[in-house]
Amino acid sequence: xxxxxxxxxxxxxxxxxxxxxxxxxxxxxxxxxxxxxxxxxxxxxxxxxxxxxxxxxxxxxxxxxxxxxxxxxxxxxxxxxxxxxxxxxxxxxxxxxxxxxxxxxxxxxxxxxxxxxxxxxxxxxxxxxxxxxxxxxxxxxxxxxxxxxxxxxxxxxxxxxxxxxxxxxxxxxxxxxxxxxxxxxxxxxxxxxxxxxxxxxxxxxxxxxxxxxxxxxxxxxxxxxxxxxxxxxxxxxxxxxxxxxxxxx
Amino acid sequence: xxxxxxxxxxxxxxxxxxxxxxxxxxxxxxxxxxxxxxxxxxxxxxxxxxxxxxxxxxxxxxxxxxxxxxxxxxxxxxxxxxxxxxxxxxxxxxxxxxxxxxxxxxxxxxxxxxxxxxxxxxxxxxxxxxxxxxxxxxxxxxxxxxxxxxxxxxxxxxxxxxxxxxxxxxxxxxxxxxxxxxxxxxxxxxxxxxxxxxxxxxxxxxxxxxxxxxxxxxxxxxxxxxxxxxxxxxxxxxxxxxxxxxxxx
Numbered sequence: 001x002x003x004x005x006x007x008x009x010x011x012x013x014x015x016x017x018x019x020x021x022x023x024x025x026x027x028x029x030x031x032x033x034x035x036x037x038x039x040x041x042x043x044x045x046x047x048x049x050x051x052x053x054x055x056x057x058x059x060x061x062x063x064x065x066x067x068x069x070x071x072x073x074x075x076x077x078x079x080x081x082x083x084x085x086x087x088x089x090x091x092x093x094x095x096x097x098x099x100x101x102x103x104x105x106x107x108x109x110x111x112x113x114x115x116x117x118x119x120x121x122x123x124x125x126x127x128x129x130x131x132x133x134x135x136x137x138x139x140x141x142x143x144x145x146x147x148x149x150x151x152x153x154x155x156x157x158x159x160x161x162x163x164x165x166x167x168x169x170x171x172x173x174x175x176x177x178x179x180x181x182x183x184x185x186x187x188x189x190x191x192x193x194x195x196x197x198x199x200x201x202x203x204x205x206x207x208x209x210x211x212x213x214x215x216x217x218x219x220x221x222x223x224x225x226x227x228x229x230x231x232x233x234x235x236x237x238x239x240x241x242x243x244x245x246x247x248x249x
Numbered sequence: 250x251x252x253x254x255x256x257x258x259x260x261x262x263x264x265x266x267x268x269x270x271x272x273x274x275x276x277x278x279x280x281x282x283x284x285x286x287x288x289x290x291x292x293x294x295x296x297x298x299x300x301x302x303x304x305x306x307x308x309x310x311x312x313x314x315x316x317x318x319x320x321x322x323x324x325x326x327x328x329x330x331x332x333x334x335x336x337x338x339x340x341x342x343x344x345x346x347x348x349x350x351x352x353x354x355x356x357x358x359x360x361x362x363x364x365x366x367x368x369x370x371x372x373x374x375x376x377x378x379x380x381x382x383x384x385x386x387x388x389x390x391x392x393x394x395x396x397x398x399x400x401x402x403x404x405x406x407x408x409x410x411x412x413x414x415x416x417x418x419x420x421x422x423x424x425x426x427x428x429x430x431x432x433x434x435x436x437x438x439x440x441x442x443x444x445x446x447x448x449x450x451x452x453x454x455x456x457x458x459x460x461x462x463x464x465x466x467x468x469x470x471x472x473x474x475x476x477x478x479x480x481x482x483x484x485x486x487x488x489x490x491x492x493x494x495x496x497x498x
Contacts, residue, residue, distance in 0.1 A: 010373040055374075079369040082383075087376040120328040124259040125304075125378075127336040134331075 001065045003074070004097045005030075006247075010088040011055040011239065012128040018049045026050075026089060030061065033084035037077075038069040047103040047247050048110065048196075053239035055129070057113070058092075060247040062103045103247075109176055110196065111246035114189040114205040114237065118212070123185075130186070131205070131241035138214030142182045148211040148221040149178040149189070152204065159228040161204055162197035163236070171197055171228075180208065187212070190245070199236055207234035250314045252323070253346045254279075259337040260304040260488065261377040267298045275299075275338060279310065282333035286326075287318040296352040296496050297359065297445075302488035304378070306362070307341075309496040311352045352496075358425055359445065360495035363438040363454040363486065367461070379435070380454070380490035387463030391431045397460040397470040398427040398438070401453065408477040410453055411446035412485070420446055420477075429457065436461070439494070448485055456483035 015023040034042040047060040072080050077094035117130040118137055152175050159171040176192040210216040224232045264272040283291040296309040321329050326343035366379040367386055401424050408420040425441040459465040473481045
């Protein structure tokens with residue numbers, strides 16, 4: 001039996017999703033809790049591999065259970081997990097899925113949010129939860145960012161937005177939407193795609209901040225895409241501001 | 250010269266406002282930063298003594314400077330403080346005040362906010378920032394809480410809402426307003442008064458949660474006030490959910 005779990009986590013104290021020996025990861029923490037809860041070792045598969053320090057408002061993972069696993073009604077699973085999980089990780093829902101369901105390969109699209117707090121003075125409540133940007137923004141920052149963001153939409157080769165050294169060969173992805181909103185000093189980038197290359201959202205966030213500073217316009221963004229070269233794009237924004245926000249199947 | 254600073258801090262890692270030898274307090278952290286910034290030992294006085302773990306969206310404190318202190322234009326002071334402060338503390342504004350201004354005695358009223366996250370499953374992003382309440386609420390929780398909160402308004406003796414053992418003799422205070430709002434699983438208590446007794450807001454929050462669970466109504470609240478006895482009121486809610494939200498002079 002396979003169950004799709006939805007998770008929420010504050011990434012600050014996790015070394016990302018993926019199991020790695022000797023460090024605290026979400027996958028390991030969840031696997032340990034599941035073993036206590038279901039009374040057996042469980043195979044847990046995630047929808048993506050978030051990096052160290054990256055957060056999730058909605059992460060999807062499947063847990064595979066044998067016939068002899070402890071039976072827990074599905075609507076009780078989040079509450080049953082709660083006492084076995086640390087305060088920075090929660091299971092928010094549980095749904096049975098078909099045995100051949102795969103949480104990574106069956107994704108229709110994922111939405112990420114990237115938050116930038118643009119102010120010389122930090123907000124103590126946002127430490128580790130935003131990119132605290134202390135530089136000056138151009139007066140038309142939001143318009144410039146949105147003009148550049150719009151260029152990213154569509155089926156394109158995003159090789160320029162993949163971390164140098166990645167082994168992936170097919171770098172074509174389809175971005176459904178990419179928009180920027182501003183609420184005072186908080187800038188929120190929202191981007192959805194059928195898949196993301198390694199560090200893609202963080203490089204896009206870094207590049208959109210070049211636009212925010214008046215150093216990039218829509219033509220420049222088109223040239224970056226056309227270059228198919230990581231060096232053409234902006235810096236990689238820090239993990240702190242990144243949230244996996246929605247996973248749609 | 251006296252300057253009124255407005256501060257914001259995440260209280261989780263501070264042992265409250267007040268200086269105590271050997272522990273990390275807001276007053277000590279701010280005093281150390283001010284010494285670097287102004288080039289002299291500064292006397293810093295706060296508007297209240299928040300407890301360990303209590304947060305501030307708006308805390309007021311004065312800093313006294315001699316004639317020979319480094320001159321910094323007032324609108325540059327928050328930015329100038331920033332590199333000398335840890336990420337959980339920020340100076341948000343600075344205003345010169347008269348030499349006889351006192352940040353505690355001159356307060357017209359202060360507003361506190363108390364946040365309760367009422368759900369069996371915790372929100373990882375709210376750890377240390379809310380009272381995570383896992384019990385069941387009555388269906389009319391919000392109405393009951395507001396009915397009880399309304400009874401607190403006015404000039405009254407709040408002895409029942411003062412931590413046992415406090416030495417204060419005059420326990421009469423004037424509550425300007427006390428309301429409860431609900432957004433899904435998040436309950437927010439907002440209370441303003443000319444002054445607060447030790448633990449007053451936390452005891453009020455604990456007592457209002459008795460109302461939320463259907464164990465207290467407005468008559469019961471009136472009886473608690475009339476008792477003038479700490480034992481009559483509810484439990485002391487944890488510091489995590491408490492925010493000093495506004496200080497008005």
